[in-house]
Amino acid sequence: MHDTRPPLPPFTEESARLKVQAAEDAWNTRDPEKVSLAYTEDSEWRNRDLFINGRAEIVAFLTDKWARELDYRLRKELWAYTGNRIAVRFEYEWHDAQGQWFRSYGNENWEFDDNGLMRKRYASINDVRITADQRRIAL
Incomplete structure (x- = not known):
């Protein structure tokens, strides 16, 4: 028996x-x-310059990520979709241990x-330093 995670492909806009909102929430x-x-x-x-394979590596990566990226908040937006593929743009805010x-x-x-x-996830990400008063995503 395989796990299922609706909605299932092929994707409609809805x-x-x-699917994008479910990923953001998770x-x-x-x-x-x-x-x-x-x-x-x-x-x-592929996450930045890292190549990650399988759930165990995903858990290890995310555990490390959220230990460094404190008070992380994410927003995702659907960019395109077809069949069993979705493209998103996103932004997230976080601070390091020094504030x-x-x-x-x-x-x-x-x-x-x-x-x-999801069997493949390819992410390209850039970071910009901001001040606390420049934040747009509430905790």
Whole structure:
């Protein structure tokens, strides 16, 4: 029995928007185990300059990420969709242990299996230093 994660491909505009919102909501929990369940057991990622394979590596990556990126808050926006693929743009804000705030911008390309689990995630991300009063995403 395979896990399923609706909505399932092929995506419509409505189902793609729901998938993007579900991803945003999950990542904003900052719970690596919960987030990892949206990906296939052998999911392939490229995140900046890192290549990550499988749920165990996803959990390790997210655990480390959210230990460094404090008070992380994310917003995602549907950019395009077709069949079993979705492209999003996103931004998130966070601060480091010294209190320096950042806004990180990026794009992701996602590919899903027939059960709605993400099997590929390719992310390009850039960070910009901001001051606390420049924040746009509330905690």
